[in-house]
Amino acid sequence: MTDATIKRLSASESDFNSSLARLLAWDDSVDHQVNESVRHILHEVKTRGDQAVLEFTEKFDRLKVGSVSNLEMDQSRLQQALETIPRDQRVALEKAAERIRDYHERQSQKSWQYEDEDGTVLGQKVTPLDRAGLYVPGGKAAYPSSVLMNAIPAKVAGVSEVIMVVPAPEGVVNDLVLASAAIAGVDRVFTVGGAQAVGALAYGTETIPAVDKIVGPGNIFVATAKREVFGVVGIDMIAGPSEILVICDGKTNPDWIAMDLFSQAEHDEQAQSILVSPDAEFLDAVEASINKLLPTMERADIIRTSMTDRAALIQVADLKEAAVVSNRIAPEHLELSVEDPEAMLEHIRHAGAIFMGRYTAEALGDYCAGPNHVLPTSGTARFSSPLGVYDFQKRSSIIGFSAEGADRMGRVASVLARGEGLTAHARSAEYRIKE
Structure with a gap:
């Protein structure tokens, strides 16, 4: 059984940004x-x-x-x-x-609702x-x-x-x-x-x-x-392939990290698994674990293809640079397999779900942790959130003007409406202005 050949990238290389862009590229065009x-x-x-x-x-x-x-x-x-x-x-x-x-x-x-000084009621249903x-x-x-x-x-x-x-x-x-x-x-x-x-x-x-x-x-x-x-x-969303990004300080068991990467790679050949670490020797150790454990996996062929085609081991200068790289990728699943995940959390801006600490396997989030496993993929965590209760609720604005409020704000609306050339808008508001 052949080993998986995994790409190595270094954030210190001059072509890192272009290499990372190629790694992340995924064709979502439909046949x-x-x-x-x-x-x-x-x-x-x-x-x-x-x-x-x-x-x-x-x-x-x-x-x-x-x-x-x-x-x-x-x-x-x-x-x-x-x-x-x-x-x-x-x-x-x-x-x-x-x-x-x-x-x-x-x-x-x-x-919720509130009342302003004129007795006007505003809110959201x-x-x-x-x-x-x-x-x-x-x-x-x-x-x-x-x-x-x-x-x-x-x-x-x-x-x-x-x-x-x-x-x-x-x-x-x-x-x-x-x-x-x-x-x-x-x-x-x-x-x-x-x-x-x-x-x-x-x-x-x-x-x-x-x-x-x-x-x-x-x-x-x-x-x-x-x-x-x-x-x-x-x-809900247009979902791309599954993704996991692990940031590790080099102190977690490399077998654990290899299996965490496999947990997404086994979904399909297009899944993406990335490890970011400042420790070059640890990256070597994880790669050795990957090839040691690969033959034991039921979906070894799928994992091998995924790891060879779309995985990467990325070396960075330190954990702060690891956070910068992670934010650039905006992964679906992000594991912070580090000594102090809370300290690192403040530097993370974009991720679908963040798994804190060495004992928090992404797989727990898939099944029973509690938070939703329907997550934004393909970098959409930059502007999207996990599926939640809010996705099944909608909001209606509530606006209820008092006579005093209609008089005061009608004058503002009149000026703005006439400035836009919308006379009916202006007159509708002006009818409610006191003489």
């Missing part, structure tokens, strides 16, 4: 044929509803049923799954759900979305953690109805996913997948109701469909 196929599917679902969903489900999932209502799973089926999965799995799911719920309850935003759609990969793939991470914040936010879609190729459903839906409080489940499921959630059909926002991971067809329907509905 023309995928685009055309997705647009066709969405158009059919939008115009033909249930019938189109049935035809695409038979074509892609080899599942033939008489009506879309036959693709809906009732709550008793979800409970059955919860009761039949192994006890240790149920306990783990329930413990993870408890922690995720506890964390997200602290994110809830409340409506925070309202949950009426209905959210959750896409979950199906078949042999089992992502119960994604169900918990997407559905629980929606329910904490007060969303009345969470509708889950999950493909069931040839009728195969995963009980772990269904059990997670029961624990998370998902209201309705349809065994529909692919772009047709996204279309059904976005536009609504005779049986599947339209939602206000679609969240959850999926393949290239699902991601492309979400991009296409954005604007008709909200979406």
